[in-house]
Amino acid sequence: MSIIEAIIIAIVEGLTEFLPVSSTGHMVITSSLMGIESSSFTKVFEVAIQLGAILAVVVLYWKKFFLKKNWFEFYFKLAIGVIPALFFGFFFGDLIDSMLESPTTVAVSLLLGGIVLLFIDRFFKNPTVGSEEKITFLRSFIIGCWQVLAMIPGVSRSAASIIGGMQQKLTRNLAAEFSFFLAVPTMLAATAYSLFVKGWDNNGLEQKGYELILSSTENIYAFVVGNVVAFIVALLAIRFFIKYLQVYGFRLFGIYRIIAGIFLLFLIAQGYLK
Structure with missing residues (x-):
């Protein structure tokens, strides 16, 4: 992988990690x-450059992570929320890795997820949870269960956890922010x-990721350049996403996913993607 290719993939990661459009799916297709x-x-690279995106969340929400009075409760919620992903990731890691090589899986997931996002604001009306302090441990766990769906390439971790948050009566802005926190x-x-x-x-030799x-x-x-680029782009993407949600909601992202899914299916049918 050249530096230019690494930069392009990192830009894709930074732009899409926290938007409900599937960063993994976009990186698979870009590659x-x-x-x-x-x-x-x-x-390994497509996973490891998430470090840059993680740092972007911590920097933007540093008060939440470092100056919060009830910090133990905040971190415990995140710990509970990540349990389902840890469980399924550990036991089904090989299956997940095999799906990462399938552009068809990405295309279908983008298409179906786009249809859901078109109607998500109608599905979950009248939210009652408007602050992170009101998110219970049970709600954190249920949102974490929704996040497991993102192990299917193209579903989007952000979309799955945001939908889970809204299903648990969180406002769409809070659902998006809690999705960012849970991402860390x-x-x-x-x-x-x-x-x-x-x-x-x-090449026949088993190595750890850091050894590669x-x-x-x-x-x-x-690796270094990719993380730096992903960090900078993710900072901008998160700021844009929150401001956009406050005014317009998820409809545009749903339309984008549907168009992208159909386009990818066309490329696959024409033999451009395998």
Whole structure:
């Protein structure tokens, strides 16, 4: 993977990680369109650059993470919310990895998720939870269960957890913000597993993710530059998303997903994507 390719994928990650459009799906498609080999390093890179996006959330909401009075309750909610993802990720990791190589799965998930987003504001009317302090531990866990759906490429972690939040009576802005908060432990766990636990096949030699990154200067540069770019772009994307939601809701994202899903199915049918 070249530095230019790493930058492009990082821009896609930063733009889409916190929008309800599926960052994983967009990175899979971007890699396919650029003809990047679906190597172990590529898979590790697409997970590891989430570190930059995680840092963007912590920086934007630093008071929540570091100056909150009832910090124990806040972190405990996040810990409870991440349990379902940890469970399914640990036991079904290989199945999830196999689905990451399927543009068809991404296309169908984008299409179906787009239809849901068109009507989400009608589905969940009259929210009653307007502040993070009112989110109970049970609600955190249920939102975390919704987040598990995002393990299917193209579903979108952000979309799944936001829908889960609105189903639990959170306002759409609070549902989006709690989705950001929940992303931190979820993505941190996924990145740590990819870097330090999972064994990756590197031409017949099993290596940890960090070993793949350190195996060449090119990989190190790609990892560092990718995270820096993902951090900067994610900062801008989060700010845009919250302001946009306050006025317009989710309809535009639903329309985008439907168009993107149909377009991808066309490319697949024509043999441009495999």
